[in-house]
Amino acid sequence: MGLRAAIERNVKALEVYGDSALVIYQIRGDWEVRDSKLVKYRDLVVELIKEFEEITFNYLPREENQLADALATLASMFKANRETKIMPLQMSIYEVPTHCFSIEKETDGRPWFHDVLEYIKNQKYPEQANENNKRTIRRMAAGFILDGDILYKRGKDQVLLRCVDAIEARKILKDVHEGICGTHGNGFTMARKIMRLGYYWLTMESDCINFARKCYKCHIMVIKFM
Structure with missing residues (x-):
């Protein structure tokens, strides 16, 4: 569908990224297509490729393709037709988040869950936290439970996981x-x-x-x- 959409818009140079090593390497010819069910798909892509002057296929590991997965999930949550006016999606990146997203960034000696722990235990926010930061901490804290001094993450099946x-x-x-x-x-x-x-x-x-x-x-x- 993506290749056809590009052809309809008269795109002549295209870079394709995919998180399936099997698909990307088979299309590039690095791997042989042995599954008979996949041969027709490969042949279709080969025909579509002829419409481009320049096209490359690149493998992108799944863990590096999280944004595309998130957008695909978002797109599947609602239906839209050609007459529907969709507002642009604006994304912001904060240089200094109030909580750590990586356990390797504990430069202050505190664990990644310190802000959540402080909020659940003492209803306190970081000193420089703005209103958006406070909302984020409250939202995260809803998925955690404190038992004594031990913080647990509530799993999807309600099983408690120790942080x-x-x-x-x-x-x-x-x-x-x-x-x-x-x-x-x-x-x-x-x-x-x-x-x-x-x-x-x-x-x-x-x-x-x-x-x-x-x-x-x-x-x-x-x-x-x-």
């Missing part, structure tokens, strides 16, 4: 991936296993993916299988 800081997270990553019960699984498998064990931190999935990607033993095993 951990950067030091604990790195230890959990190592134990789950290559410890006694470790299976050297991929990042998504690691994240699911950690949640089943009852732990949580904001960047858990991306950290699991990066940890598995940098594992030397995993690369050795892949080379041996190849």
Whole structure:
């Protein structure tokens, strides 16, 4: 659909990005198409490619394609026709957020969940927090529960997951991936296993993916299988 839309708008030079390695590498010819059901799709794309003077296909890892996923989810939430007037979507990026989105940025010695913990425990906000920051903290706090001094994240199935800081997270990553019960699984498998064990931190999935990607033993095993 994207290629046809570009052709209808008389686009002659196009860069295509996709988070499916299978699709991108098969279209580029790097991988052979063995599934008979995919051959017709590949042939259709090859015909559409002829309409462009210049076109490239680039693989973009899923963890780096979160904005496109978010926009696709947003688009699926409502219906619109050609007569519908859709207002432009404006996005703002704040240089200094009041709460940390990465456990690696705990430069002040506080865990990533400090602001949420302070709000739940003492109804306090960071000193420089504006009204938008305060709303964000209140919204985040709704998904957490404090039991004594331990903060828990309420999961989708209402299971409580203990929030951990950067030091604990790195230890959990190592134990789950290559410890006694470790299976050297991929990042998504690691994240699911950690949640089943009852732990949580904001960047858990991306950290699991990066940890598995940098594992030397995993690369050795892949080379041996190849």
